[in-house]
Amino acid sequence: xxxxxxxxxxxxxxxxxxxxxxxxxxxxxxxxxxxxxxxxxxxxxxxxxxxxxxxxxxxxxxxxxxxxxxxxxxxxxxxxxxxxxxxxxxxxxxxxxxxxxxxxxxxxxxxxxxxxxxxxxxxxxxxxxxxxxxxxxxxxxxxxxxxxxxxxxxxxxxxxxxxxxxxxxxxxxxxxxxxxxxxxxxxxxxxxxxxxxxxxxxxxxxxxxxxxxxxxxxxxxxxxxxxxxxxxxxxxxxxxxxxxxxxxxxxxxxxxxxxxxxxxxxxxxxxxxxxxxxxxxxxxxxxxxxxxxxxxxxxxxxxxxxxxxxxxxxxxxxxxxxxxxxxxxxxxxxxxxxxxxxxxxxxxxxxxxxxxxxxxxxxxxxxxxxxxxxxxxxxxxxxxxxxxxxxxxxxxxxxxxxxxxxxxxxxxxxxxxxxxxxxxxxxxxxxxxxxxxxxxxxxxxxxxxxxxxxxxxxxxxxxxxxxxxxxxxxxxxxxxxxxxxxxxxxxx
Amino acid sequence: xxxxxxxxxxxxxxxxxxxxxxxxxxxxxxxxxxxxxxxxxxxxxxxxxxxxxxxxxxxxxxxxxxxxxxxxxxxxxxxxxxxxxxxxxxxxxxxxxxxxxxxxxxxxxxxxxxxxx
Numbered sequence: 001x002x003x004x005x006x007x008x009x010x011x012x013x014x015x016x017x018x019x020x021x022x023x024x025x026x027x028x029x030x031x032x033x034x035x036x037x038x039x040x041x042x043x044x045x046x047x048x049x050x051x052x053x054x055x056x057x058x059x060x061x062x063x064x065x066x067x068x069x070x071x072x073x074x075x076x077x078x079x080x081x082x083x084x085x086x087x088x089x090x091x092x093x094x095x096x097x098x099x100x101x102x103x104x105x106x107x108x109x110x111x112x113x114x115x116x117x118x119x120x121x122x123x124x125x126x127x128x129x130x131x132x133x134x135x136x137x138x139x140x141x142x143x144x145x146x147x148x149x150x151x152x153x154x155x156x157x158x159x160x161x162x163x164x165x166x167x168x169x170x171x172x173x174x175x176x177x178x179x180x181x182x183x184x185x186x187x188x189x190x191x192x193x194x195x196x197x198x199x200x201x202x203x204x205x206x207x208x209x210x211x212x213x214x215x216x217x218x219x220x221x222x223x224x225x226x227x228x229x230x231x232x233x234x235x236x237x238x239x240x241x242x243x244x245x246x247x248x249x250x251x252x253x254x255x256x257x258x259x260x261x262x263x264x265x266x267x268x269x270x271x272x273x274x275x276x277x278x279x280x281x282x283x284x285x286x287x288x289x290x291x292x293x294x295x296x297x298x299x300x301x302x303x304x305x306x307x308x309x310x311x312x313x314x315x316x317x318x319x320x321x322x323x324x325x326x327x328x329x330x331x332x333x334x335x336x337x338x339x340x341x342x343x344x345x346x347x348x349x350x351x352x353x354x355x356x357x358x359x360x361x362x363x364x365x366x367x368x369x370x371x372x373x374x375x376x377x378x379x380x381x382x383x384x385x386x387x388x389x390x391x392x393x394x395x396x397x398x399x400x401x402x403x404x405x406x407x408x409x410x411x412x413x414x415x416x417x418x419x420x421x422x423x424x425x426x427x428x429x430x431x432x433x434x435x436x437x438x439x440x441x442x443x444x445x446x447x448x449x450x451x452x453x454x455x456x457x458x459x460x461x462x463x464x465x466x467x468x469x470x471x472x473x474x475x476x477x478x479x480x481x482x483x484x485x486x487x488x489x490x491x492x
Numbered sequence: 493x494x495x496x497x498x499x500x501x502x503x504x505x506x507x508x509x510x511x512x513x514x515x516x517x518x519x520x521x522x523x524x525x526x527x528x529x530x531x532x533x534x535x536x537x538x539x540x541x542x543x544x545x546x547x548x549x550x551x552x553x554x555x556x557x558x559x560x561x562x563x564x565x566x567x568x569x570x571x572x573x574x575x576x577x578x579x580x581x582x583x584x585x586x587x588x589x590x591x592x593x594x595x596x597x598x599x600x601x602x603x604x605x606x607x608x609x
Contacts, residue, residue, distance in 0.1 A: 134568055134571075137572070138575065141575045141579070145579065148582060148586070152586060152589070157590075160589050160590045161594075163586055164521060164587065167586065168515060168524060172512075175531060178535055182535065182542060182565070185542065185565065186542045
């Protein structure tokens with residue numbers, strides 16, 4: 001009986017727990033509440049994915065109103081997969097949080113952090129799970145507003161300005177999305193995604209629909225930080241508290257990419273998005289530019305967090321590249337990288353959080369000799385970095401393997417070459433960290449010692465996940481392929 | 493003349509562009525929020541226009557009335573207005589905090605003080 005309501009509970013539980021966290025006040029109590037809810041949503045996400053993979057799509061009518069009039073939560077292989085990613089990262093990050101939050105945000109404000117985090121989690125899960133275009137906007141804003149708060153909690157005053165800039169750009173992105181939904185409603189009279197897909201299929205090529213498509217694409221590209229609309233991302237990731245950076249880097253942009261996939265493939269259909277409109281080539285050019293420009297900028301950063309933030313922009317390029325190929329293999333590669341990148345970036349940012357906890361800085365200069373001073377943390381960074389480069393037996397390799405296969409399948413040899421070439425740029429910036437940490441002597445007075453076990457454990461769990469899913473790809477690649485086949489196979 | 497009849501949409505486009513321009517061109521953080529509000533208001537008017545059926549009345553069953561406006565976009569936009577209010581509140585409170593931390597709300601000064609490096 002309860003299992004029937006899992007899709008709704010997934011979103012409602014964190015949403016309800018957020019005000020409870022505010023009422024609880026105590027940092028420890030609020031953390032326990034947030035931790036419990038995170039793991040419950042993780043468990044539900046696992047059950048839902050299993051159910052969807054075996055039994056096919058699930059539909060949940062909110063309040064018993066049948067779609068297309070009522071709001072529908074709809075789960076298929078595509079979004080059940082993304083829900084699992086978001087919930088898993090949330091669970092890991094919460095395990096890691098208390099010590100890092102105490103140091104970077106302060107015990108007195110910790111309960112507010114947990115409340116905002118739960119709202120953000122609810123929003124992200126809601127965006128992923130909903131089957132209604134307008135409901136998606138509301139959840140998108142819930143997650144965005146709470147993420148502005150989370151970013152502004154950083155100790156550095158620049159966090160405030162970074163949050164403000166993100167607020168402006170994020171709101172413009174969301175408003176453009178809203179205009180797109182309005183235009184679609186005008187053309188079709190419905191907001192349910194499956195219903196939209198059906199009605200758009202019968203429509204002639206109307207200008208309004210094309211304009212709607214443009215608004216939705218640009219609005220979401222702002223949200224997912226597609227080059228050159230990524231300007232909010234580096235500052236936001238750099239100055240946010242480590243926990244927040246790890247959580248947002250692994251989930252927020254990923255969810256926006258999922259929405260883009262939904263709009264392209266489910267709502268408009270591949271024939272419209274990639275046949276009628278030369279979207280494939282536009283996205284491909286932007287993706288390649290992102291891969292090279294952002295990676296090059298990353299090489300010249302002096303702040304490790306900022307370096308990884310630029311690297312995120314480049315990695316988003318890989319995901320969009322997969323999507324732009326508009327083939328089952330390409331979309332699968334994009335989705336696979338979405339999953340894999342969440343694993344590597346969360347591991348890396350959590351490890352950097354450990355570094356900050358001990359030495360109070362993430363400037364690359366200050367990390368001299370860290371290989372001896374914090375061996376486990378640095379080992380985690382190296383493992384994450386190898387995964388970022390795409391060394392075999394890590395998840396990064398699996399993503400690039402599929403991506404190159406997808407490029408070769410379309411006879412795009414030069415593209416496969418570019419993917420390999422841009423990986424070399426990752427080698428350079430990861431090497432910079434390794435060089436400073438292992439080959440440079442530490443200053444005499446440098447603080448030494450490992451981060452607490454509660455912080456190392458989740459970091460290493462994610463690092464091990466990087467290796468595990470780099471070898472056993474049944475869950476990640478299997479689900480991504482199934483999801484891609486579903487997206488390209490028509491409406492569902 | 494057909495274009496003039498769609499004057500609501502002209503207002504929407506005008507507001508949208510002026511709001512957007514203010515967000516980009518103004519360096520004062522509060523003015524940027526004002527621009528953002530105008531930008532959002534244009535979308536509210538757009539939705540309300542979409543729902544209007546010419547000659548239609550409010551969707552309450554009354555004897556002798558057969559044409560009703562579509563209430564759904566109006567309800568949707570109520571939600572969007574609430575979201576807009578929340579965004580404005582959060583944005584302004586961030587501006588207050590920025591003013592406390594930096595002593596200015598001008599983008600130029602903030603850039604000079606390393607807020608934007």
